Amino acid sequence: MDRRDFLKNLGLCIFSGGIIGGLSADAWAKLIHKDYDPAKHYYGMGIDIDKCIGCGRCMQACKTENDVPIAPFYFRTWVERYVIRTDHSVSVNTINMGVDEPSDLFIERDVLRSFFVPKLCNQCDHPPCVQVCPVGATFKTDDGVILVDSKRCIGCRYCIQACPYGARFLHPQTRVADKCTFCYHRLVRGMLPACVEVCPKQARVFGDTKSFASPLGRFVRMNKIHVLKPYLNTEPKVYYANLDGEVN
Amino acid sequence: MRDFFKRIPEQALRILTLFILLAAVLFVVRQFIIPPELKDTDLQKISSMEREAAREVKYAGFHICSECHEKEKNIKKSGYHRDLSCESCHGAAQKHTENPTEVKPSSPRKRDYCSYCHTYNSSRPTGFPQINPHTHNPMRPCITCHNPHNPVPPKVPGSCAACHAQIERTKVTSYHALLECTVCHNTPEKHKTTPRVVRPTKPDKREFCGKCHDKSAHVKGVPTVDMATHGEKYVCWQCHYPHMLGGI
């Protein structure tokens, strides 16, 4: 074919590609679940450290809801206990889902501050894990949730290395990366994530930043907010109130 | 054209042909043979979101239970457990809502479950009711005395330590060990039944501590200072932690 034909064909390809692209973008909204439109939501979570009692119900509920292996080495969410002593030494441990928690390893008079810190995937707005995935198996949805496509993940573990918060793990059975998804399958049905559902003290507060009034909206208005490792510029969407500087 | 080809040495032509052939095969395979679901990242994302959204929901959510269990809801709605989700204690109940007669949620009736939240742990925030499971009615199921849907204690707590155990345990090794809490904190009776509505008082003037600690006070065995000059401009508890004296 000569140059003119080639250019005509090229133009046709670009044009039709554009139409297909436009069509598939519209297709997003209708396909996920009934009439759930991801573009109408943008989720975040607030955690009030002063409220958490370290009961571990959230850890238990998450494992139940999301079929996470029971063994205490794989967590989508976990709670850390900090004990800062008067000599400024700090002890941290992950609580054992509230079961046989040592009733105390610390003499109260030695303790300066002590508290529980729930941790989970921060669903960053600028996620380092999404950046490094070689096949694009992990991605950010329109509603602000970072998901892992378990059918495409090749298990290279680069995302696990790149996460500054230790939120990801390799699922021992499926051998792909796994992490908290804010219980996405519950969000599309208008429900709360399991950990927020069962928290006895409402230490975890969930919200849609695009909704007119939400518990999260009030939370970020009435509390001084901190995020984990802000200097890494990951722009986390899990906001902590009353977070101590020793937490990292 | 033919001159151009003649000037290229025959070996270069051979290798060039081989590479062009390889490139052509790769091109054909990628463009025409490989199906779109393996190439199009938008399709893959939608597919992944659909699969994520299709996961099984295990926790039914806090609204649902009261649709059938009106009685429990009414008992619970004004008690201390009013903000506690039913499934925090009764476990994931989605299956029960789908098949109420045959699938029953669990019902913790022994001592172990309540301990997750209510066993004493010094890192829990103050004011949260905690017990020592070894001394508080050992061996008896908690529900013997406490209705879990409205867990009012059978007797009004006699000591502040019922909810403020961490402060009590700190204070008991301090110089103020033999001072009752009520010496410094005026505690109306209503605080024991509606703790968040009616609060104890806290001293607000230096003179309060001066009643015992000023050099004019003459209380036997109590260290004294000249309140007129000692730490002037500050209130005493800006430097001294009254529950734990001697050091901070």
Place this chain on the structure above:
Amino acid sequence: MEAAHGLSELSKQVVGFIYPNEIEIHWSILIVVYPYITGLVAGAFILASLVKVFNVKELQPTYRLALLTALAFLLIAPLPLQLHLGQPTRSYEMFLTPNLASAMAMFGFVYLWYLMLVLLLEIWFEYRRDMVVWSREETGLRKWLHKVLSLFSTDISEKAVAFDQKTVKIITIIGIPSAFLLHGYVGFIFGSIKANPWWSSVMMPIVFLFSAIVSGIAIVMLLYMIIIPLRGAKIDMKCLDKIASFLFYAVIVDFSIEVLDFIHRLYESEESIKILSQLVDTKLFMSLVVLQVLLGMLLPLGIMIVIKIFRLHEELRKLLYFVSAVLIQLGIFSTRWNVVIGGQLFSKSFRGLTTYKLELTGIEGFLMALALLIIPFIVLAILIKILPPWKKEELAGQ
């Protein structure tokens, strides 16, 4: 369940606090072997380029050997990666839907580029004339092998051979930055992880590259010193001394860069310095201070300085070169270990250290890693049989 049991054993050996998901070391010995292998590829190629581009004539005897060594290791390079993947059957996805923001995604493309368009092409043009000659002189399988490999080429006139040599030079010039990319991107994979202060450094690709050059030169030197006597020929001492010189310069540069990184870390003393110091003092003491620095760098440096100053006689020089080259291989392997494993031994909470348990058997075990390190030498032996590097010279020597 077995995995969980193994992990509960590991958790007893944790020092301090680690995030609960960090108990598993994800990038295992296979990921230590991979940069070691690509480092050898890059380094061997750089040595070869010294002959063709920088016209260091003394190194000519090692030119073809260096190319074949690079090819042997390059062919094995994807194996550790493939074996390590959680879902190896999906690795083709990196070609179909690579995430352009990810450094790891470029692996397939850089590898293919380097294999097809640099190394194989260079070897083909270098050996074409000889393959045509051999296919004329030999019989049976070897005849047809060389005929096919030369793509049934026939022209061995001076003009054609001159064209071949010119092409080789151009390919080598393109090959040098390609070799840098092949190994440098691995350094970038580590260096770009801001979550990990042991890895996150602008110097990481540079450190990787220079230690690659050191290890590549050393392996060619080693192979030259082993293979030539095995074939009954005489080692060209001028060549060997020249290789040792370049090795010496490369080690000095590599060492300086690593010392610079070390001093910089200590001086800036950022938040991670406490846990990293604890890491080096406890978990990495043997592999870093002893193996990487003392035995892997300072000792060979000292040996080569002694050789340069005292002009020792030939037999002693050969022995010392051999010892240095072996030490350097151990040292560079330790370097890779310290980077890969070391970076995972401390928690991102900066509050604790964990342990790496190297299994003996299993897909990511010691035996597998050993096999992956030995197989390239077998491949090299086959390549030398098919494409002998020195047949011409030896024939000429006789």
